[in-house]
Amino acid sequence: TQLLEQSPQFLSIQEGENLTVYCNSSSVFSSLQWYRQEPGEGPVLLVTVVTGGEVKKLKRLTFQFGDARKDSSLHITAAQPGDTGLYLCAGAQDSSYKLIFGSGTRLLVRP
Amino acid sequence: DTEVTQTPKHLVMGMTNKKSLKCEQHMGHRAMYWYKQKAKKPPELMFVYSYEKLSINESVPSRFSPECPNSSLLNLHLHALQPEDSALYLCASSQDWGTGGANGYTFGSGTRLTVV
Numbered sequence: 001t002q003l004l005e006q007s008p009q010f011l012s013i014q015e016g017e018n019l020t021v022y023c024n025s026s027s028v029f030s031s032l033q034w035y036r037q038e039p040g041e042g043p044v045l046l047v048t049v050v051t052g053g054e055v056k057k058l059k060r061l062t063f064q065f066g067d068a069r070k071d072s073s074l075h076i077t078a079a080q081p082g083d084t085g086l087y088l089c090a091g092a093q094d095s096s097y098k099l100i101f102g103s104g105t106r107l108l109v110r111p
Numbered sequence: 112d113t114e115v116t117q118t119p120k121h122l123v124m125g126m127t128n129k130k131s132l133k134c135e136q137h138m139g140h141r142a143m144y145w146y147k148q149k150a151k152k153p154p155e156l157m158f159v160y161s162y163e164k165l166s167i168n169e170s171v172p173s174r175f176s177p178e179c180p181n182s183s184l185l186n187l188h189l190h191a192l193q194p195e196d197s198a199l200y201l202c203a204s205s206q207d208w209g210t211g212g213a214n215g216y217t218f219g220s221g222t223r224l225t226v227v
Contacts, residue, residue: 030213031213033215033216035218040199040220040221040223041220041221042115042117042201042203042218042219042220042221043154043201043216043218044218045215045216045217048213048214048215050213088153088154092213097159097208097209098156098159098167099156099216101153101154101155102153103153104151104152104153106151
């Protein structure tokens, strides 16, 4: 059973479109991170959110942590081909220091 | 220096070979990790080292043997692997084990391992 479920699993969109990726759990997390991974490379940290209801913006990317700290979303505005990659959410719980990765969302932005 | 460096980038080994994967960071991070990632799957935790001591072994088979010679280096010794062990092996580090979740992990580019 995957503790962190991401949806959609795969998304193919045209350049310029907007999209939202969801990361959901029935468990509470003390913090949640988003990573992007390109083929043949390691994941790169995009953002960490720690407060319920927190919203962080990184250029065209907007990250939100749910009020109950059980879910998060990543919204990309005006997607570009350079946004193509595997997006991973990862959560840390107070009871365990282990970082738990979500199932991943593979994004393809077509020129 | 804000990187985690992994060598080699690619490795092909036979089932009777012994090889080692190396990981190095000079960010002063005191927690280092080995992850295994199969194609189209998220990374799976294998080992955690905190202050050069093994803190977590996620029931990894003994054919994988981690070693932390000092606070900047992490090795993964491989022996008698199986073809199903073929994967991308990722090393990561964080400031320390307890706050890694809040401060984020820095990952290396990985070693693509193929067992033949």
